[in-house]
Amino acid sequence: MKIKVGLGSCGIAAGGRKVLKSLQDGAKKYNLDVEIEETGCIGMCFFEPIVDIVTDEGTYSYGFVDENIAKEIIENHIKEGKVLEDNLIYTSENPPNYTKKQHKIALENCGVINPEKIEEYIEKDGYKGITKVLEDMSQEDVIQEIKDSGLRGRGGAGFPTWFKWNAALQSKGNQKYMVCNADEGDPGAFMDRSVLEGDPHRIIEGMLIGGYAIGASEGIIYCRAEYPLAIERLEKAMAQAKKNNYLGENILGTDFTFNLRIKKGAGAFVCGEETALIESLEGKRGMPRLKPPFPAQSGYWREPTNINNVETLANVPWIISKGAEAFSSVGSEKSKGTKVFALSGKIKNGGLVEIPMGMTLREVIFDIGGGIKKDKKFKAVQMGGPSGGCIPAELLDTPVTYENINATGAIMGSGGMVVMDETTCMVDIAKFFLDFTCKESCGKCTYCRVGTKRMLEILERISKGKGKIEDLDELEQLGNSIKDGSLCGLGQTAPNPVLTGLRYFRDEYEAHIVDKKCPAKKCEALLTYTIDPEKCTGCTLCARNCPTDAISGKVKEIHKIDQDLCIKCGNCFDVCNFDAVNVE
Numbered sequence: 040m041k042i043k044v045g046l047g048s049c050g051i052a053a054g055g056r057k058v059l060k061s062l063q064d065g066a067k068k069y070n071l072d073v074e075i076e077e078t079g080c081i082g083m084c085f086f087e088p089i090v091d092i093v094t095d096e097g098t099y100s101y102g103f104v105d106e107n108i109a110k111e112i113i114e115n116h117i118k119e120g121k122v123l124e125d126n127l128i129y130t131s132e133n134p135p136n137y138t139k140k141q142h143k144i145a146l147e148n149c150g151v152i153n154p155e156k157i158e159e160y161i162e163k164d165g166y167k168g169i170t171k172v173l174e175d176m177s178q179e180d181v182i183q184e185i186k187d188s189g190l191r192g193r194g195g196a197g198f199p200t201w202f203k204w205n206a207a208l209q210s211k212g213n214q215k216y217m218v219c220n221a222d223e224g225d226p227g228a229f230m231d232r233s234v235l236e237g238d239p240h241r242i243i244e245g246m247l248i249g250g251y252a253i254g255a256s257e258g259i260i261y262c263r264a265e266y267p268l269a270i271e272r273l274e275k276a277m278a279q280a281k282k283n284n285y286l287g288e289n290i291l292g293t294d295f296t297f298n299l300r301i302k303k304g305a306g307a308f309v310c311g312e313e314t315a316l317i318e319s320l321e322g323k324r325g326m327p328r329l330k331p332p333f334p335a336q337s338g339y340w341r342e343p344t345n346i347n348n349v350e351t352l353a354n355v356p357w358i359i360s361k362g363a364e365a366f367s368s369v370g371s372e373k374s375k376g377t378k379v380f381a382l383s384g385k386i387k388n389g390g391l392v393e394i395p396m397g398m399t400l401r402e403v404i405f406d407i408g409g410g411i412k413k414d415k416k417f418k419a420v421q422m423g424g425p426s427g428g429c430i431p432a433e434l435l436d437t438p439v440t441y442e443n444i445n446a447t448g449a450i451m452g453s454g455g456m457v458v459m460d461e462t463t464c465m466v467d468i469a470k471f472f473l474d475f476t477c478k479e480s481c482g483k484c485t486y487c488r489v490g491t492k493r494m495l496e497i498l499e500r501i502s503k504g505k506g507k508i509e510d511l512d513e514l515e516q517l518g519n520s521i522k523d524g525s526l527c528g529l530g531q532t533a534p535n536p537v538l539t540g541l542r543y544f545r546d547e548y549e550a551h552i553v554d555k556k557c558p559a560k561k562c563e564a565l566l567t568y569t570i571d572p573e574k575c576t577g578c579t580l581c582a583r584n585c586p587t588d589a590i591s592g593k594v595k596e597i598h599k600i601d602q603d604l605c606i607k608c609g610n611c612f613d614v615c616n617f618d619a620v621n622v623e
Contacts (some may be wrong), residue, residue: 040073040117042066045089045150047080047236048229048268049390053087054105061106062090065113073117079237081150083137084390086128089150092116102128137388140407142369142395144377145193145353149237149391154272157279160240166285168359169247173293176359178208181252185355187363189375194220194311194348194453195426195528197374197441200355203345206335207253210343215255217246217297218339218346220316221262221269224308225424226475227383228455231349233391234379235262235269238353239276243299245352247285248359250297253345257298261316264303273301308425308479311453312527313346314338315481326481327527348453350379370396374440378451382408384458385415394439401435404458415460419543423452425472425479426532428539429465448539450532464561465544466551469536470498476533487530490521494537503564506552515541560622563607567623570611572597574619581611581620 044050044059059077066073083089086102090112099122101112108126115121129135152159160166172181186201207215219242223231235242246258262270277299280286288296307325309315314328317339338344354376358366367375374396380403383389387409394403400420404410411417419429428449430437437443444451459468477491494517500506518534525531541548550556557565570581570590577595582588589605592598600611612620 041093042073042075042112042117043078043091043093043150043153044075045080045087045091046077047150047233049080049084050087050089051268055088057106058088058090058104058109061109062113065110066117069113069118071113071117076153077155078152079149079154080233080391082141082146082233082391082393083128083135083388085388089128097131099130100128101126137390137392137407137409140398140402141393142377143393144357144366144369145234145241145350145379146237146391146393147357148241149233152238154237154239155275157240157276157283160238164360165240165356166244168356169244169251169285170291171359172248172251173291173295178252178254181248181359182208184359184363185252188358188366189363189370189373190351190354190358190366191374191441192347193350193354193378195450197451200347200351203335203347204249204252206333207255207343207345210336212342214257214340214342215253216339216342216344217250217253217255217258218313218316218320218344219246219258219260219262219352220311220313220346220348221260221266222304222307222311222316223263223266223349223453224306224311224479225426225453225455226472227381227421227457228424228453229381230379230391230454232266232269234349234353235266236272239269239273240280241353241356242273242349243276243280243286245347245355246299247290247297248355249345249347249352251295253343255345256296258300259320259339260299260301261304261310261320262301263306265306270301270303277301307481308475309481309527309529312529315527316346317344324481326483327529329526350454371438371440373442378439378454380454380456382456382458384421384456385412385460385463386410386458387412396440397438399436399438400430403439403456404435408458411458411460415462417458418461418463419459419465421449421457421459421468421472421536422455423450423532423535424455425476426450426528426535427452427455428535429459429468429543430539431543448535448542450535462559462561464502464557464559465540465547466498466502466557467559467561469540470495470502472536473498473533476529480529480533484525484527484530486521486524487526487533490517490524491530491533493517494521494534498537501548501551502557502562504551504555504562506548508549508552510552511541511545511548514538556623566607567602568600568605568607568609568611569621569623570598570600571619571621574617576617576619578616580614580616584610584614586610 191197310325582590
């Protein structure tokens with residue numbers, strides 16, 4: 040019997056380490072012959088901390104486990120064989136809807152193996168791919184296999200992986216480099232982090248295969264410093280791989296040499312762009328280079344360099360060991376395989392999912408994600424992070440493929456999927472994302488540096504009821520100019536949240552300008568709080584929670600709000616138990 044405790048960042052934040060200790064203490068107290076191990080995130084972040092009991096009969100998963108429940112698991116399930124039905128979230132015989140429609144390739148080991156034990160990775164066919172490559176395949180064979188699989192880059196625009204590898208192979212240089220882009224900076228995105236924390240050997244193997252294919256002897260993982268657990272587990276995995284002759288000199292007795300190191304990034308969003316990442320690797324300020332030449336011809340230290348993101352590399356060992364046909368049989372005609380998404384926002388089941396390409400947004404959000412919190416009305420989903428766009432409810436049946444998502448004005452991006460409900464203001468959300476990209480702009484391009492700032496100023500005016508109808512045309516003109524005039528992907532996609540907002544929610548922008556009202560009741564400057572005399576009981580709760588003493592009234596008498604003193608904080612609305620506070 041084995042006990043697994045989910046200790047990705049989400050599990051740890053929810054109290055997973057205390058749960059692990061409670062289980063260990065209980066097993067020691069009763070002298071139980073049970074193996075207790077940590078694992079990564081299985082994707083169901085909304086149930087953390089999660090504890091799995093793995094037996095010969097099957098797996099029992101418990102959610103929302105605390106120290107007390109952990110003690111009960113030991114005393115009842117482990118010691119007496121009695122399942123805690125009240126805390127059980129699913130069994131292997133009856134999996135939840137959250138997992139039924141998923142198809143896991145990149146995430147197949149996350150939440151299943153102990154990420155700090157190379158033996159468990161090897162038991163799951165780990166390093167089988169690089170062994171096959173070194174024994175039976177030429178560089179051209181490897182690239183052809185990746186080409187036949189249809190694997191496209193999972194970090195942004197979906198560029199064919201084989202093409203980048205082949206370009207690097209064909210380029211001449213004194214030293215070639217294989218780089219993993221783990222600089223995941225999108226708000227609401229945590230796909231790469233979870234893979235690095237839950238299956239670090241998978242990324243090492245992907246880099247080994249890629250390094251062999253392009254002729255590189257050195258690899259670099261560029262990981263943001265805000266991911267300390269991912270870096271810690273990567274370092275342990277690298278040490279284990281080297282000890283087992285999967286890294287270093289003459290790997291597996293061949294003449295292939297590949298050394299790997301980690302570079303900690305300082306958290307600049309622009310360094311997700313590959314040439315800005317290269318500048319940072321060289322110790323310079325992260326700013327994009329003019330292309331061409333492309334990194335495959337002139338990258339790190341002006342040598343041929345290939346850059347793939349974490350999820351792309353996580354697919355590579357599976358493709359090599361299982362075969363290109365197995366991968367290409369999943370997904371759609373032009374978008375092969377699966378895609379990992381981080382579900383966040385106003386969704387019931389927030390977490391990590393991996394779906395076959397071609398599944399509709401409706402299936403992802405409602406069948407897998409469980410729908411909208413508090414059963415509110417779905418409004419839109421932001422895809423592609425700050426570089427993406429808002430897809431409205433009428434397009435919920437859009438298949439998740441590169442082509443179909445691009446047609447909506449959004450992008451697949453790295454895989455962030457932020458769900459919004461009827462209480463989300465589209466002007467406010469556009470302002471949030473544009474504020475982010477404005478601050479993260481490196482400043483090299485005038486259109487990006489100044490244009491995003493001008494767009495943000497217009498949005499701020501609109502959200503305060505000071506906008507003009509001509510502002511909407513100016514936003515579109517500025518947005519298109521920034522897309523055309525910016526050097527890198529940050530500037531070229533920065534206007535997307537605004538442009539898709541205007542495309543699908545123009546009436547909401549017009550309401551802010553013409554009616555001086557925020558339909559979602561989010562923009563404070565446009566809100567008016569009043570108390571309904573028919574519902575007010577004079578309980579004084581609103582007055583006691585008003586920070587500016589704007590509410591007057593005696594006990595059991597109708598209260599009133601002084602509009603001159605009201606700062607529209609919303610405290611009165613939040614605390615009222617009788618729905619007596621109206622927001623207009």
